[in-house]
Amino acid sequence: MRRVQTTLLALLLAASGAAFAHGEEPHPAKAPQEVKREQKPWGIAGHGKPIKRTIEIKMSDDMRFTPDLLNIQQGDTVRFVIRNTGQVMHEMVIGTKKELDEHAALMAKFPGMEHDEPYMAHVAPGKTGEIVWTFNRSGDFDFACLIAGHYQAGMVGKIKVAAR
Numbered sequence: 517m518r519r520v521q522t523t524l525l526a527l528l529l530a531a532s533g534a535a536f537a538h539g540e541e542p543h544p545a546k547a548p549q550e551v552k553r554e555q556k557p558w559g560i561a562g563h564g565k566p567i568k569r570t571i572e573i574k575m576s577d578d579m580r581f582t583p584d585l586l587n588i589q590q591g592d593t594v595r596f597v598i599r600n601t602g603q604v605m606h607e608m609v610i611g612t613k614k615e616l617d618e619h620a621a622l623m624a625k626f627p628g629m630e631h632d633e634p635y636m637a638h639v640a641p642g643k644t645g646e647i648v649w650t651f652n653r654s655g656d657f658d659f660a661c662l663i664a665g666h667y668q669a670g671m672v673g674k675i676k677v678a679a680r
């Protein structure tokens with residue numbers, strides 16, 4: 517068992533190419549998946565933290581999020597339950613407008629580009645996805661569907677994080 521874990525770890529490290537000093541970081545008690553805990557201007561991955569709110573978001577083929585304006589208190593960890601009620605793929609990506617603009621431009625150029633980060637969820641038609649995110653910084657942020665054409669069609673929402 518121990519050897520299997522060591523081998524897995526070695527494989528993961530080789531795959532990610534991550535610099536890793538053993539013992540640098542405590543292992544999380546519970547990791548449903550490998551989650552990058554990188555501080556972003558719009559917050560940090562919230563997995564493992566107590567959920568303060570659950571917000572349901574609907575994504576539809578008229579290129580709308582419902583609701584598309586969210587008011588959140590700084591420090592809150594939010595679970596987004598994101599339902600795709602349409603017939604085509606949609607996604608929810610949280611970020612600053614600048615970052616989403618840049619990302620959308622890339623997606624328009626490379627429509628098949630695959631990406632995965634803890635602040636995004638790609639949801640197939642009829643399915644539900646989830647994001648758990650801690651809004652530890654105040655400010656005005658956006659969320660968007662960056663699938664080529666969707667962002668350009670206005671598939672964007674606003675998140676206002678009020679300072680505590």
Ligand SMILES: [Cu+2]
Binds near residue numbers: 579605607662666671
């Ligand atoms: Cu979309």
